[in-house]
Amino acid sequence: MGLKPATNPDVEAATIELAIDGKTVTAKDGVSLYDVISSTGKIIPAMCYHYTFDPFGSCGMCLVMQEGKKAPVRSCTAKATAGMIIRTEGDDLFQARKKAVEKHLSVHPLDCPVCDADGHCELQDMAFQHGVTNLANAKQKFIPEDTRSPVLDFNMNRCIACAECINVCKDVLMIDALQFMKKGGFNQVVAKGDLPLACEFCGDCLAVCPVGAITNKFSKYLYKPWQMKKTTTTCNYCGDGCQMYLETKDTEVIRVTSPLSWKNKWGDRADTAKGHGGLCVRGRFGFEYIDSAARLKRPLLRKGNQLVEVPWLEAMHTIVDRFADIRKKHGPEAIAGLITARCTNEELYLFQKLMRVAFRTNNLDSSARYGHMNFVRASKHALGIGRTPNDWEDLTKAKAVVVIGSNLTETNPLTSVRIKEAIRVYKAQVVVFDSAITNLGKLASHPVLIKAGTEGLVIDGLVKATVELDLVDEESVKKHPQAYAALKSAVAPLSLEQLAAKTGVSVAQFKDAATIFAESPRSIVLCAEGIVRQPDGYHNVLKLIDLAWITGKLGRPGCGVNTVTEEPNEQGAADMGVAPEFLPGLASFDDQAMRDKLAKAWDATLPAIGTGAHFMEILSRCRSGQIRALYVVGENPLATLPASVEVRAALDRLELLVVQDPFLTETGNMAHAVLPATTSAEKDGTFTNLEGRVLRVRQAMDAIGESVPDWQIMTSLANGLGCQWEYDSANDVQAEIMKLLPGYYNLGQPKKITPTVDQYLSNGYAAGAAARYKRAPSDGKRPFTLQMGQLLYHSGKLSTAAPGLIKIGPNTGRLRMNPADMERLGLQDGASVKLTSDRGALQMGVQLDQSVAPHTCFFPEHFNEPPVKDLMSVHVDPVTGVPSFKRTGVTIEKV
């Protein structure tokens, strides 16, 4: 596909002048004439055009008259050249366009009344606009509908062959799952090779289809576009923070649509650097959990051995009395709280305020502790920022991206689209280090398959190669000669050959990657679950920061070390101070100025410095009996952590376990009281996404049953415990946060932050650096590495409550293995194996998976059937307290 000069930041295209309808217009040379016309605000109809990809030119609607030509020309495929004289209006053009509509309509079934696109159909609009009432020679296609895919139905009778679906799939998403095929005398859109469609199911083809040729199985025939209430909100599956439209009818969620649509097809391609507006499979098709029948509708209280439905008043009275009782008897240290990062900023803020002011304890943590905290702590420690320095635009416009330990297309699909655009439009070099054969690796210029668990060593190798090849940035290094000397001596004992042998990366690859990273003007490191959720995550992020520092990338625009988050508001959880070591605004818990400010604002004394426990510590204190009451909001440690953590034993010892969740979880089943909370579709608030953008979450529908938003439950809990909180809405909480953290609500435009590295490099850097590069992961004796991770179709445990996503990505209950390994062990697909780790053994089936590397096997972390997670050992990071339990050595034997 050709590059459009207007969108490439490196090429300054010549400016030309042309006349459109008598007005002189300036434009960039080489741009499509249609783009130039639409940039002047004139709308010419076009059904096959969309600004996110190159013009295709099949609909024949965008006709304009060019002086010197007898017949109208298609403006989308014509390049704008200097001196063109263009007329876009006139009766002759209207008639020509009308003819084009008639041509499309004459082979279009007039089944508008039963078509899902009725009222949201470009062909319908065009027919109406051009007054097409009579069709001579109308002919029907009579093509059977393709319903083989689990998500999308293809009704090719309605297709107008605009190829928008094919183009968006190929050019924007680089998945290339659709093609044209001549079948039954007509050009039809089919899945590649006319097989049942099996792709990433992002549904962007559905969004751009201007007619009803592609329809959605989950909401087929359930609606007419005008019947639904459309709410702009933020997706709550991953940290990308995609904006989406939740369309609801009464108490039902009918469908989810994206800003990417055939309806907004006019724009500058450069705008897509901030995101193309699409969604992924989870966002678009995973909405069914909201109005699921499994939702909790009334509070539950344990009476005898059972959870019994009780009125809200009774439940709240009981809980408040028992919390107050425990606090009186055993002191505030006997109470702890856990919250999920799927809650809004307001709720996270209120949660820590509740814990610190109403319960007067600092035992609180969020699910950001499962990994993101490693990054936040390292970034805060070294750079003083505590979040990712780059946004999507930086990612798109990067010239070099080093993706390490991240299966980005699965975990954060829309961030991966940014990297795909960097590859496709901006010709970025992408180095992917991963212990699995990832989709991004297939597109990358330098895919490197590493041995499982050697991400840390790979970073060592990169730093070593940078030092060895002298790729360092003189300016940055000269400022801190001592620190650089310390780093040099720390990596001196390392040898690239040894690292190469251990990691499976060749020396040349190390050198190539280091060169690419160091020499590009804009280079970005992206690390994720392979780093932050693994042992030594904290130190590995610091090593990456070292790498960025010596190559002079810290603080340079468009460069930096980044991560992605699994849950929508992990960044918000850190920012709101839902961690024992942080106060709101990522201030340290012992920061006296912030403590005074908060104490004054809250009119309370904060828990003493030095108290508090993080996630794993809370669980161990529960087990030892120090903590007697636990307040769990949306978190489900029982189903998340391996059996070796003995969560069940810990929860069993509690005198009071209160779980607040939209669903009855495994942890909820053990609780003394379960409070029904709403999902994010039923409340207002904000999420902070992985770029640091604060995005609105809006209430789309009334709460299901008697469920209540979390902030409301927390407010009444605090008031029951003697506080006087007067929050009537999430806005009131927001107003309070705005006062305490001025500038936090950035209206989706995060403040550009500049890392301050001087403090870190001049104080005690040497000791840390020396220790960092000595760590070697212990070699397991077991031949296979079992990895647990995310699937594209799921996010945490929440998505398993969405029947649609379970239909697309069911729990096969089988271990995924590389075909070569299966052949070596003599295993057939579906054969049964015995999986043994240090923690136990399990018998389960195996399944062939091409994306799994040799000597590894994979099981998705979303499912506990069979309980593969219990085979994992837990390693808790001594600095950040992050538990890592996603990888272990196993032996596999045929049964």
Next chain:
Amino acid sequence: MTVRNATKKFLQAALFYEIWDAMKVTFKHMFHKPITFQYPREQRAIPDTHRGALGLLRYDDGQERCVGCDLCEAACPSRCIKVISAEDVERPLQRYASEFYIDITKCVFCGYCVEACPVNALAMTKMYEFSTHDKRTLLFDKKRLYDIGERHLDDAKKYLYAHNQEKNIEESREYRYYFPQSVIKSTQPAPKHLS
């Protein structure tokens, strides 16, 4: 006031003139045929175009005409129609109304829904007697609407004819739109009106 006027007034009062004058109308009507219908013993003859209760119709083979397109709902000015549609499991591609409600207490009998219907599944009948003690029964559901349509099929057809909506049953299936056909296999011949 003159003497003459006063005399006239006095005579009229004495002879009960006003009463006789009024009785004149009464006596005149004694020789007319009575206008009042003895409802409900006597029923009025109703024109075909009469807008009475709504009914849902079936094709002659018993198949439901309604395709659940929600256009009646969109056309209804008093918002008394609610259609819940779904895909027919038996016949792929066929949309139908799984539920259909008309709140007849809200209905203004404008007939827009009948006009909007692309398959002439809705028609108005000459039925207007649906008084009840329980207002809740006036929310007509799908079954009740089909019952009305079945019982007053002739009236419904006459209504459609009188409103130029449907000339005969043959035309009705291919009336205005080509609906998707359930295609089980690709070698299946196209239906008559599509070939």
